[in-house]
Amino acid sequence: MAEAPSKVTTASLRARKAGAEKIAVVTAYDVVFARLADAAGLDVVLVGDSVGMVMQGESSTLPVTLDEMVYHTRIVSRGVRRAHLVADLPFMSYQASTEDGMRAAGRLMKEGRAESVKLEGGVAVAELVRRLVGAGIPVVGHVGLTPQSVHQFGGFKLQGRTDDQRARIVEDARALADAGAFAIVIETVPQALAVEITRAVPAITIGIGAGRACDGQVLVMHDLLGLEAADHRRAPRFVRRYAELGKDVGAAFKAYADDVRAGRFPSEQESYD
Numbered sequence: 008m009a010e011a012p013s014k015v016t017t018a019s020l021r022a023r024k025a026g027a028e029k030i031a032v033v034t035a036y037d038v039v040f041a042r043l044a045d046a047a048g049l050d051v052v053l054v055g056d057s058v059g060m061v062m063q064g065e066s067s068t069l070p071v072t073l074d075e076m077v078y079h080t081r082i083v084s085r086g087v088r089r090a091h092l093v094a095d096l097p098f099m100s101y102q103a104s105t106e107d108g109m110r111a112a113g114r115l116m117k118e119g120r121a122e123s124v125k126l127e128g129g130v131a132v133a134e135l136v137r138r139l140v141g142a143g144i145p146v147v148g149h150v151g152l153t154p155q156s157v158h159q160f161g162g163f164k165l166q167g168r169t170d171d172q173r174a175r176i177v178e179d180a181r182a183l184a185d186a187g188a189f190a191i192v193i194e195t196v197p198q199a200l201a202v203e204i205t206r207a208v209p210a211i212t213i214g215i216g217a218g219r220a221c222d223g224q225v226l227v228m229h230d231l232l233g234l235e236a237a238d239h240r241r242a243p244r245f246v247r248r249y250a251e252l253g254k255d256v257g258a259a260f261k262a263y264a265d266d267v268r269a270g271r272f273p274s275e276q277e278s279y280d
């Protein structure tokens with residue numbers, strides 16, 4: 008009998024820093040896709056606050072609440088066996104005070120069954136990261152294009168264009184790693200900057216729009232699966248589509264509606280005597 012693949016842990020992820028095999032991360036928001044991602048062997052499943060944009064139809068992640076993150080994390084946790092499960096701390100669940108962040112992270116772990124939490128920022132959240140790690144909560148940081156600051160950036164734009172910006176992002180990544188974050192997401196920056204950060208910190212780096220040098224990659228599942236209504240949302244340049252589920256789903260819905268209208272569904276075999 009084939010041996011069951013072993014559980015992915017923060018320790019096994021850390022051990023893959025600069026390793027030959029990169030770490031594969033995907034987002035999920037419900038039990039169906041969580042099961043599919045886990046069975047496909049993804050290393051990490053992230054319940055991202057991108058839920059606001061891809062599941063709730065919002066134009067940013069800002070409206071997502073802690074209750075919503077707890078709910079989505081709990082239902083994803085029922086589908087994840089092997090992968091490591093990370094949940095995002097949503098906007099304003101941790102920025103106002105360290106205590107807020109501790110309690111919010113506690114809810115994601117206790118009620119959501121997350122195995123680690125992710126937060127955005129660097130120097131500004133280092134004290135919170137230190138406290139969380141001290142309380143036994145593993146932390147994933149997030150630097151570069153941090154979507155919760157979209158209004159400060161003036162849009163979802165490439166970060167790290169100037170020397171000042173690059174220095175600040177490196178400083179943020181170092182602060183996160185020094186505070187004990189075991190992983191850092193690096194989003195939408197020039198690839199040379201991701202190379203620099205990946206070399207500079209002991210934490211594993213997970214890139215999204217940050218080139219190939221990171222220790223792993225993450226994509227939003229709707230982007231990689233093409234799970235959008237046609238023309239609804241233009242995927243960023245760094246997305247690679249591995250399926251066109253939006254088109255397949257649209258065609259299936261249309262075929263079903265056509266069959267119902269023409270009396271072809273249900274058939275005799277699909278009916279009870």
Ligand code: KIV
Nearest residue numbers: 034055056057192225
């Ligand atoms: O919310 C999210 O899905 C994320 C990933 C894009 C890294 O933060």
